[in-house]
Amino acid sequence: MINAPFLILFAGAAISWFFPAALRKPVLLIFPVVGLLNLIALDPSQSWTVSLFDVELTLFALDRLSFIFGVLFHIAAIIGLVFAWHVEDRPQHLASLLYPGSALGVVFAGDFLTMFVFWECLALSSVFFITARGTERASRAAIRYLVIQVVSGVLLLTGALFLFHDSGSVAIRALSLDEPAGLFFLLAFGIKAAFPMLHNWLTDAYPEATASGTVFLSAFTTKVAVYALARSFAGLDMLIYIGAVMACFPIFYAVIENDLRRVLGYSMINQIGFMVCGIGIGSELAINGAVAHAFNDVIFKGLLMMSMGAVLFRTGEMRGSELGGLARSMPRTTGLCIVGAASISAFPLFSGFVSKSMVMSALLIEHHEWVWLAMLFASAGVFHHAGIKIPYFAFFAHDSGKRPREAPAHMLIAMSIAAALCIGIGCYPWLLYDNLPFAVDYRPFDIPHVVEQTQLLFFSAMAFIWLQLNGLYPPELKSTNLDSEWLYRRAWPSLYGRLCRIAGWGQARFYEAVGSLTNALAPPLRKQAFLLLMPWSVREMLMILMILLAAILFLLFLHRPL
Amino acid sequence: MRARFNSLPPRLKRGLTVFFVLCFAITLADLVVHKHGDHWWNFFGFHSLYGFVACVILVLVAAWMRKPLMRDEDHYD
Numbered sequence: 001m002i003n004a005p006f007l008i009l010f011a012g013a014a015i016s017w018f019f020p021a022a023l024r025k026p027v028l029l030i031f032p033v034v035g036l037l038n039l040i041a042l043d044p045s046q047s048w049t050v051s052l053f054d055v056e057l058t059l060f061a062l063d064r065l066s067f068i069f070g071v072l073f074h075i076a077a078i079i080g081l082v083f084a085w086h087v088e089d090r091p092q093h094l095a096s097l098l099y100p101g102s103a104l105g106v107v108f109a110g111d112f113l114t115m116f117v118f119w120e121c122l123a124l125s126s127v128f129f130i131t132a133r134g135t136e137r138a139s140r141a142a143i144r145y146l147v148i149q150v151v152s153g154v155l156l157l158t159g160a161l162f163l164f165h166d167s168g169s170v171a172i173r174a175l176s177l178d179e180p181a182g183l184f185f186l187l188a189f190g191i192k193a194a195f196p197m198l199h200n201w202l203t204d205a206y207p208e209a210t211a212s213g214t215v216f217l218s219a220f221t222t223k224v225a226v227y228a229l230a231r232s233f234a235g236l237d238m239l240i241y242i243g244a245v246m247a248c249f250p251i252f253y254a255v256i257e258n259d260l261r262r263v264l265g266y267s268m269i270n271q272i273g274f275m276v277c278g279i280g281i282g283s284e285l286a287i288n289g290a291v292a293h294a295f296n297d298v299i300f301k302g303l304l305m306m307s308m309g310a311v312l313f314r315t316g317e318m319r320g321s322e323l324g325g326l327a328r329s330m331p332r333t334t335g336l337c338i339v340g341a342a343s344i345s346a347f348p349l350f351s352g353f354v355s356k357s358m359v360m361s362a363l364l365i366e367h368h369e370w371v372w373l374a375m376l377f378a379s380a381g382v383f384h385h386a387g388i389k390i391p392y393f394a395f396f397a398h399d400s401g402k403r404p405r406e407a408p409a410h411m412l413i414a415m416s417i418a419a420a421l422c423i424g425i426g427c428y429p430w431l432l433y434d435n436l437p438f439a440v441d442y443r444p445f446d447i448p449h450v451v452e453q454t455q456l457l458f459f460s461a462m463a464f465i466w467l468q469l470n471g472l473y474p475p476e477l478k479s480t481n482l483d484s485e486w487l488y489r490r491a492w493p494s495l496y497g498r499l500c501r502i503a504g505w506g507q508a509r510f511y512e513a514v515g516s517l518t519n520a521l522a523p524p525l526r527k528q529a530f531l532l533l534m535p536w537s538v539r540e541m542l543m544i545l546m547i548l549l550a551a552i553l554f555l556l557f558l559h560r561p562l
Numbered sequence: 563m564r565a566r567f568n569s570l571p572p573r574l575k576r577g578l579t580v581f582f583v584l585c586f587a588i589t590l591a592d593l594v595v596h597k598h599g600d601h602w603w604n605f606f607g608f609h610s611l612y613g614f615v616a617c618v619i620l621v622l623v624a625a626w627m628r629k630p631l632m633r634d635e636d637h638y639d
Contacts, residue, residue: 459613
């Protein structure tokens with residue numbers, strides 16, 4: 001089936017390889033536009049199935065859930081490519097089609113093996129956006145990112161193999177944690193969705209990518225995981241609580257984080273928390289809310305990432321402590337950033353409001369009052385760190401003295417497209433509602449909702465002003481805050497070093513003991529040399545060989561654990 | 563706090579005063595808006611109070627978290 005969405009973007013990457021850099025950019029942009037038109041025209045009954053040995057693989061299948069994600073990923077690719085118009089290097093150009101193509105491959109996959117292949121393609125293609133930064137720090141972050149993403153893929157493959165072993169089919173379906181495969185899938189999806197304690201790859205790697213790379217990265221990987229969770233774990237109660245934790249804990253980190261793109265990384269985990277929570281509730285309203293919020297998040301988080309990317313591109317700086325006062329020389333970027341900030345904060349008439357309120361309403365309908373209160377806290381918090389902190393410390397606050405030029409025209413165009421979508425969907429949500437997985441019977445603009453949300457946000461802003469005027473707001477400081485990455489960047493290497501030293505000491509003692517034993521036994525044994533000339537049975541020979549091999553293995557293990 | 567407020571540029575002071583009046587007005591809207599459901603939090607000014615208190619707690623706890631968690635910028639390098 002030649003018009004499968006992923007094939008169009010992969011073909012675009014292959015064809016663009018042969019064009020010189022100047023021509024390559026328009027060529028790259030043609031393919032997601034064609035892909036989007038193709039997707040809209042596709043017949044939902046179409047599918048593409050191939051047989052591999054005994055396994056039936058579905059490379060393409062279309063329904064309402066995959067359709068909306070497919071549209072989203074095409075739009076994100078188009079906006080990302082316009083934003084990245086200044087980029088000249090070939091790896092990033094290829095990645096800008098291969099990465100969205102892989103994401104499309106996952107959402108249109110009909111079985112877990114196909115999903116696994118595209119899952120790994122996502123990891124491999126996206127890493128180029130980080131390595132392209134060209135710094136030692138970015139390269140190391142890229143390796144950590146890749147290892148964690150590949151582990152997620154391996155868990156997915158293990159789950160698929162379990163599933164095949166148990167049921168003889170790898171078709172994508174709803175899963176439960178009662179079957180062994182379920183846990184592997186949940187972990188695989190959970191890593192990519194940045195579940196608590198599995199989240200640190202996101203805040204580690206995204207801020208290290210190039211100015212335009214982070215825009216791409218923020219759009220696809222985590223949303224693919226949200227899609228996968230919605231597909232297989234809708235209604236899993238545990239996800240409600242995981243989502244609530246995801247929505248709440250990152251906002252504390254976001255308040256004290258200095259790197260503004262890392263603040264947005266934490267904010268992204270917070271927003272995915274709302275989606276995961278919606279998926280956990282599992283009702284039609286909640287799933288619609290989760291999917292709609294994923295759609296809006298890609299656009300408004302992309303807009304915020306783009307505005308910060310523009311600042312990074314112009315100033316080479318991303319630390320809040322070194323920025324401030326840029327509104328004077330970058331007024332358009334400032335305005336567009338504020339649109340993104342209003343959208344993520346869920347102000348009425350901006351896109352976040354029409355989707356987040358669906359998840360919040362679903363929580364109350366299903367009687368999760370305490371979770372609702374936690375999510376309300378997270379809603380107030382997101383306005384605080386993403387809605388106020390990002391624009392305030394970058395464009396206002398103290399004057400850093402920097403007077404960079406306004407962002408280039410292509411960046412302003414990309415940001416304007418995203419801002420128009422934020423306002424368009426915010427004012428006329430039926431653009432989005434009509435394409436959600438289930439029919440929508442929800443009125444976002446009823447008066448109590450609008451009033452309560454406005455009260456919440458206004459008084460969050462009031463708290464910010466009050467804290468600032470009282471000198472209680474923590475200043476931006478050049479710093480690193482310890483997070484779960486400390487476990488694998490500091491604690492494990494240190495523990496491993498100690499284990500090696502203990503093993504080395506044990507090994508030395510062991511060799512000494514063996515040496516003195518051999519010295520002591522050598523003279524009497526020499527007299528018994530005839531033992532070696534005795535006829536030995538195959539069984540005895542094998543036994544001795546096994547013992548020798550096991551001893552060698554043990555010695556090797558002592559020498560280098562793992 | 564009053565001293566800091568008075569030291570702000572006049573335009574900002576005017577803007578903030580308008581904002582405070584708006585906050586007050588939107589809270590008063592609770593008197594006329596009929597709220598959904600029968601929840602214990604459906605009392606006058608809940609969302610205003612919750613938004614303010616939640617953000618103050620958020621910032622104070624986050625500032626306290628710096629003590630155990632904050633390291634040098636090049637901690638991992």
